[in-house]
Structure formats: structure tokens, C-alpha cells
Amino acid sequence: xxxxxxxxxxxxxxxxxxxxxxxxxxxxxxxxxxSPLATGSFRIAQEGEIPSPSDSGLSLPSPSVxxxxxxKVRIITxxxxxxxxxxxxxxxxxxxxxxxxxxxxxxxxxxxxMKLMNEIESExxxxxxAFLVENGQPVEYGAPLLEIDLKAEESA
Numbered sequence: 001x002x003x004x005x006x007x008x009x010x011x012x013x014x015x016x017x018x019x020x021x022x023x024x025x026x027x028x029x030x031x032x033x034x035s036p037l038a039t040g041s042f043r044i045a046q047e048g049e050i051p052s053p054s055d056s057g058l059s060l061p062s063p064s065v066x067x068x069x070x071x072k073v074r075i076i077t078x079x080x081x082x083x084x085x086x087x088x089x090x091x092x093x094x095x096x097x098x099x100x101x102x103x104x105x106x107x108x109x110x111x112x113x114m115k116l117m118n119e120i121e122s123e124x125x126x127x128x129x130a131f132l133v134e135n136g137q138p139v140e141y142g143a144p145l146l147e148i149d150l151k152a153e154e155s156a
Contacts, residue, residue, distance in 0.1 A: 006030065009021070009023065009030060009032075010032070013032055017134055017137055018032075018138070019137075019138060019139075019140065020032065072149060072150045073129060073147050073148065073149055073150065074123065074124050074126065074147070074148045074150055075132075075144045075145075075146075075147055076108060076120065076122070076123070076144070076145045076146050076147075076148060077142050077143060077144050077145060078111055078120070078139045078140065078141060078142065078143045078144075078145055079111070079118075079120070079141070080111055080113050080118060080141060081113060081138075081139070081140050081141050082111040082112050082113035082114075082118065082138070082139060083111065083112045083113075083136060083137070083138050083139070084109060084110075084111060084133045084134075084135065084136070084137050084138075084139045084145060085109060085110045085111075085112060085117075085135060085136065086109050086110075086131070086135045087110075087135075088110065088117070094135075095107050095108055095109055095110075096108055096109075096128050097128065098128050098129065098130060098131065099127060099128060100127065100128045101125075101126075101127050102122045102124075102125065102126060102127070102128060102148060103122065103125055104122055104123065104124060104125050105121050105122065106121060106122045107119045107120070107121055107122075108120050108121065108122050108128075108145075108146060109145060109146070111139065120145065122148065124148055124150055124151070125150070125151040126148040126149045126150045126151045127148065127149045127151075128146060128147075128148055128149075129146075129147040129148060129149045130146060130147045131145070131146045132144045132145055132146055132147065133145055133146075
């Protein structure tokens with residue numbers, strides 16, 4: 001396997017936004033994995049080597065920086081491993097868009113797992129702030145899917 005082959009594989013992994021990729025040919029083995037939130041570069045670990053997060057271009061949050069963006073933002077995560085879809089079919093319009101108001105129990109997206117379409121419902125009222133994954137992207141359990149700005153409670 002040449003350096004050009006490896007560069008081509010890395011380009012395909014980036015282009016298709018894959019979270020993990022494994023390939024073996026003639027005794028040479030490549031394993032690439034990254035966080036769903038990673039946008040950095042890749043580093044290929046040699047066989048028997050355990051890569052550290054800094055090797056993969058990822059940085060871990062420091063303990064003094066809170067991992068939660070705001071008390072008024074809820075991150076909706078994937079309850080299962082599967083493929084993320086914003087609509088019920090390729091021809092259908094998305095369940096929600098950035099800026100859409102959402103109610104508790106409203107369908108936000110679908111995670112397809114083993115040919116079953118699992119509807120993901122909102123746990124809160126608010127407004128869709130951002131999608132954290134692309135349509136058709138594979139997701140893992142606990143992967144962040146979207147952000148919702150929580151609705152401010154009105155005093156009576």
C-alpha cells in the first residue's frame with residue numbers, strides 16, 4: 001500500500017464524513033476512527049500502537065471548561081446506533097429546520113437501525129438551534145444530533 005493509496009482513503013473518509021473505517025490488504029491494515037464532532041486531521045496508528053486523542057487531531061476539553069454550552073440549550077443525543085435522517089424519505093421535507101419551534105414529543109429526526117425507522121422525539125420545548133450531524137451520516141449511541149434552545153418559562 002502506497003502513500004498515495006492512504007491519501008486517497010483519507011480523502012474518501014473525509015468526503016463521506018465517516019466516523020470509522022477499517023481496511024486490510026496483503027497484511028497491511030489501516031484503522032481510522034474519529035469523534036462525530038471532530039473536524040481536525042487524521043493520524044494513522046501503527047499496528048500495536050495505541051493512539052492518544054492529541055495524535056488524531058482532537059483536543060479534549062479541559063476540566064475547568066464546562067462541556068455544556070449553556071443552561072438554556074439542550075443537546076439531543078442518539079439513543080441507538082444507526083443512520084441519521086432529517087426526514088421520513090428522501091422526497092419528504094425535513095421534520096424540523098434550524099429556527100423551527102418544537103414541542104415536547106414532536107418528531108425531530110429518524111435513526112435507521114437494522115431497517116427499522118426509529119423516530120426521535122423532542123424531550124423539551126424550544127427552538128432548533130443547530131444540527132450536529134449531516135443527513136445520512138452514521139451515528140453511534142450517545143452521539144449529539146442537534147441543539148435546542150430551551151423555551152423560556154413564562155411567569156404567571
